[in-house]
Amino acid sequence: MDMQNLVHMANKIGDFFEAMPDREEALLGIAGHLHNFWEPRMRSQLLDYVDAENGKDLKPIVVTAIRTYRSKLVSQH
Amino acid sequence: MLESPRNINSGKTNSGEKDFGTPRRTSGQEVTLEIDGMQVTVAAGTSIMRAAAEGGVNVPKLCATDSLEPFGSCRLCLVEIEGRKGYPASCTTPVEAGMKVRTQSPKLQTLRKGVMELYISDHPLDCLTCAANGNCELQDMAGVTGLREVRYGYDGENHLVSNKDESNPYFTYDPAKCIVCNRCVRACEETQGTYALTISGRGFESRVSPGQDQPFMDSECVSCGACVQVCPTATLQEKTVIEKGQAEHSVVTTCAYCGVGCSFKAEMKGNEVVRMVPNKDGHANEGHSCVKGRFAWGYATHQDRILKPMIRSKITDPWREVSWDEALNYAAAEFKRIQKKYGRDSIGGIVSSRCTNEEAYLVQKLVRTVFGNNNVDTCARVCHSPTGYGLKQTLGESAGTQTFKSVEHSDVIMVMGANPTDAHPVFASRMKKRLSEGAKLIVIDPRHIDLVRSPHVAADFHLQLKPGTNVAILSALAHVIVSEGLLATEFIAQRCEDKAFQQWKDFVALPENSPEAMQEITGVSAELVRGAARLYATGGNAAIYYGLGVTEHAQGSTAVMGIANLAMATGNIGREGVGVNPLRGQNNVQGSCDMGSFPHELPGYRHVSDSTTRHLFEQAWGVEIQPEPGLRIPNMFDAALDGSFMGLYCQGEDIVQSDPNIQHVAAALAAMECIVVQDIFMNETAMYAHVFLPGSSFLEKDGTFTNAERRISRVRKVMPPKAGYADWEVTIELAQRLGYEMHYAHPSEILDEIARLTPTFHGVSYEKLDRLGSIQWPCNEAAPLGTPIMHVDHFVRGKGHFIITKYVATDEKVTRKFPLILTTGRILSQYNVGAQTRRTSNVQWHEQDLLEIHPHDAEERGVVDGGWVSIHSRAGETVLRAKVSERMQPGVVYTTFHFPESGANVITTENSDWATNCPEYKVTAVQVKPVSEPSEWQKKYTRFSKVQHELLGKARQSKSIA
Incomplete structure (x- = not known):
């Protein structure tokens, strides 16, 4: 899928959770949202992108959330 | 199989229902009086007319009807009261304890006959050829009063040669038949709240006048039909009745337009609809209607209906009419072929928010069982999905908190990003009624919508914000509530999570969230925001109604949470007159969401990753369900362009016209290999389809719709499906051809399965719906009759959860190029x-x-x-x-x-x-x-x-x- 669009969507999720004062909650929020609402092919594409492009254009908090909870975001099937 | 309740018209009143003459009064105090020697006990404030009717005596009447306040003009309902002089009108005289009333005496008979004689001296005597024949209150009263002759003759000055006004496409106004009872004028004021009608002229000149002696179509009339509904004669008459005559039976069903979900009586002759009449006992609308539900149903039998299945291999090929069997086999073969070639996740389905709950349930079941994935979504995606998300996060349930009727107890009404007079007109009438009684109004909308200023309604505050700044304004309102000490501290302490509240409070208190700081962003003066916040927080029962102007934004979900935060912060939740109320767009948006149409949720808003729920459905359905969320509609388009999503079963939604960036959608559909469209018309999406399965209208099937108040109402079949099958039957046929049997003989059995598997629906059945008329979910062991108001003692999620809602400007910014x-x-x-x-x-x-x-x-x-x-x-x-x-x-x-x-x-x-x-x-x-x-x-x-x-x-x- 259009990578630019996925990056854009992920950053928007980051914008929302970044406002939380508890950083751990924010990171978990981002990862949880991606896990609960993004179809596996969207998530794998995002994970591949983070690996390949070192998270270019993604908000730092999104990259951190993805790296911290990577195992949670890998498709189960 | 369950039979529809079919009523034979009694012909006694306009829609065959008992008319008590004046509205029901509620009072803690009861009054007992004697009517014709019989003891009758009624609520204090009840009229003698209504008390008599409740006791079984129908006092003759013409200007009175129980949907309108008494008027006392026709002088037909006179009675005698022991110890009182004269003959008071029973409609305008309230009962008193110990009163002794006589409704019939030789004197009353003479008086009434005299009144009738005057009416009839200026009324055409064409009863046999009159459109109201068999359903005319004037005719009934002539009979009741025993009128046998008109001593004045018919040659005097009269109105018999008046011209008809045929300007409205749905009803005719014939002044010759008007008895100037004022019912229509009052219905326009009291029921609809438009004030389009008046009586012009005095004395003999008096006639009903739309606008200022204008034809109906040139006046402010909104064609809601309230005037036609209350007219006791053929003066205001549906053109379909003029054409076809009176109906011979009627069936109660639910409108298929907006999320108000009005109950209607489909008045029928055989399989033909004669007219749709709003149901007085309908819980969502209580006898009111709008121009769409009341009159705009002709599409259902329009010649454009496609009644034969069709297929083609490419969208540039001509369509070929085929049998149902061939079309379904073709669709099934294509879906199998695509899955084999591109993988299990390469196909999906779209559930319609216009179809019934049962049909929605079957489509998601088909996707989850037969397609073997979670690629199912509903058109609610593009309207109220943020409501589902935002309210679930904050309050714990993806639904509005109130009944429509609750607005009668509101002191402050906040309308945000909604235009109820246009989009939810029947609810808007209720709202206007409450506003004209003195409730305060806050409108938050970029446009000067009608509610801001219309007859007898004016917004106390109109926050005319710039589009895209909802979250900024909500934070500013919250800032005022926190910084000026307007919080409902006790409510919050008892009912909400403390840590989240403290974080939210600190956040909204930041200077950057003050109305002064936000002024530049929202374009709304800080003073107005402060005033509106104070009113909302301190004006008594305050209710928020919102629409797509809140949800259809880059921060739609954030705004929904912001609304829920405001309600919790001020304790405006969990009782009559308050709450958070999403006004749903389509008839079954709530229902389609409830039915598990979203790609991440099973019925009842339970996430697919929840193994307990998944196992419950796996056992019931005999398949394995994927634990991962599927594609949402926009993701489906992206995946199609990517070559990984190639087949779609789309029931009753026109994604090409209704989804954003049409050219992107069209390109995505053009890239797909098999699109199956099930619809009543060749819609825009069908132009990209390979299989067309003819759909059925709401008149052609049994089922249920769930409206914006979580109210489940029956849809009843009044005619056989024009193309042979109801939509739910088509889904079953398709599933079968893909190797999965769904055994349902009737939609009631589908609802039984939903009830069995969904805790909030445990107590719902067709039998109970027939008995109660409608049910607001949750309906289960804890609430056998349903739940009108939610979150009464505690929130569904336990404690209310405040969420920080930081304003983030949309990327869609004005520039020199796009200013x-x-x-x-x-x-x-x-x-x-x-x-x-x-x-x-x-x-x-x-x-x-x-x-x-x-x-x-x-x-x-x-x-x-x-x-x-x-x-x-x-x-x-x-x-x-x-x-x-x-x-x-x-x-x-x-x-x-x-x-x-x-x-x-x-x-x-x-x-x-x-x-x-x-x-x-x-x-x-x-x-x-x-x-x-x-x-x-x-x-x-x-x-x-x-x-x-x-x-x-x-x-x-x-x-x-x-």
Whole structure:
């Protein structure tokens, strides 16, 4: 899928959770949202992108959330 | 199988129901009196007329009807009261304890007969050929009073030669038959709240006048039908009744238009609808209606209905009419082929928010069992998905908190991003009634919507914000509540999570969230915001009603949470008159969401990753369910363009017209290998389809709809499906051809399965719905009769959860190239993509979509009222006629999306809500300029549409030759 669009969507999720004062909650929020609402092919594409492009254009908090909870975001099937 | 309750018209009153003459009164105090020697006990404040009717005695009457306040003009309902002089009107005289009333005596008989004689001396005696014959209260009263002769003769001055007003397409006004009872005038005021009618002239000259002696169509009349409903004669009469005569039976069903979900009686002759009459016992509408539900049902039998299944291998091929068997086999084979070639996740389905709950349930079941994935979504994605997300996070349930009736107890009403008088008219009438009784009104909307100022209604505050700044305004309102000490501290301490509350409180208290700081962003003066916040927090019971102007934004979900935060912060939740109330767009948006139509949820809003729920459904369905969420509608398009999503089963939704960035959607559909469209018309999406399965209208099937108040109501079949199958039967047939058996003989059995598997529906059944009329879920062991008000003692999630809602500006920013903001919406007479209403006489009110633009912006661009203008965004360009209007603020333009050729969604972009991907329809940066011809897209569309109609024509032609 259009990578630019996925990056854009992920950053928007980051914008929302970044406002939380508890950083751990924010990171978990981002990862949880991606896990609960993004179809596996969207998530794998995002994970591949983070690996390949070192998270270019993604908000730092999104990259951190993805790296911290990577195992949670890998498709189960 | 369950039978529909069918009623034979008694012919006694306008819609065959008992008329008690004056409205029900509620009072803690009861009064006992004697009527004709019989003891009757009623609530204090009840009229003698109603008390008598409740006791079984129907006092003659003409100007009184129980939907209207008593008026006391016809002098037919006179009674005698022991110890009192004269003959008071029973409709305007309240009961008193110990009163002794006589409803019949020789004197009363003489008086009534005299009154009737006067009426009839100026009334045409064409009863046998009159349209109201068999359903005329004047005729009934002539009979009851024993009128045998008219001593005055008929040659005196009279109104018998008056001209009829035929201007309204749905009803006729015949002044010759008017008895000037004022019922219509009062219905327009009291029931509808439009004040379009009056009595002009005095004495003998008195006649009903729309506007200022104008024809109905030229007046402010909104054609709701309330006047026609209460007219006791044939003065205001449905044209269908004039044409077809009185119905012989009626069936109670539910309207298939907006999320109000009005209950109607379909009055029938055989399989033909004669008229739709709002059901007095209908819990959502209590006898009221709007122009769509009441009159615009002719589409259901329109000649454009496609009644034969069709297939084609490419969208450039002509359609071929085939048998149901061939069409279904073809669709099944294609889906199998695609899955084999591209993988299990390469196909999916779209559930309609117009179809029944049972049909929605079956489509998601088909996707989860037969397709073996979670690629199922519903058109609620593009309207209220942020409501589902936002309310679940904060309150714990993805639904509104109240009944519509609850507004009668509101002291402050906040309407945000909704235009109820156009989009939810029957609820708007309730709201206006409460406002005219003195409730305060706060409107938060970029446009000067009708509610801001209309007869007897005026907003105390209109926060005319810039589109896209909802979250900023909500934070500013919250800031005032926190910083001025207006919090409901006790409520919060008892009912809400403390840590989250403290964090939220600290956040909204930040200086950057003050109305003064936000002023620059929202364009609303800090003083207004402070005033509105104080009113909302301290004005008594305060209720928030919101619509797509809240959800269809990049921060749609954030705004919904912001609304829930406000309600919790002020303790406005969990009782009558308060709450958070999403006004749902389509008839079954709530229901389709409840039924597990979202790709991440099973029925009852339970996430697919929840193994307990998944196992429950796996056991019931005998398959394994994927634990991962599927694709949402916009993701499906992206995946199609990517080559990984190639087949779609789309039931009753027109994604090409209704989804944003049409060119993107069209490209995605064109890339797919098999699109199966199930619809009643050849809609825009069907032009990209390979299989067309004829759908059935709401008149052709049994089922249930769930409205914006979580109210489940029955839809009842009044005629056989025109194409042979109801939609739920088609899904079963398709599933079977894909190797999965669904055994249901009737939709009631589908609901039984839903009830068995969904805790909030445990207590729902067709039998109970027939018994109670309707049920608001949750309905289960804890609430056997349903739940009118939610979150009463505690929140569904336990404790209420405040969530920080930081304003983030949308990426759709105005620039030098695109200096205006386009926002979209709908109008009263048309509905959504217009597929239904465009095929009715409603086009007489709105025959094309217009671009509303402020005079300042128009003048700057040389745009004139009625002239062609192009609207250009980064997504595309279209051309519409301009309407120069001060309803708009400078810098903001507006249009509707009811006509496909308008291409409103050519301009809208694929920007979407961060949480749900609900499109940001309400904010698009555009430029507007005068032009002389249609846009490139429109020319292309016209060519494509013409070719598709020719391809359809070939199918019909080949059939007729064969």
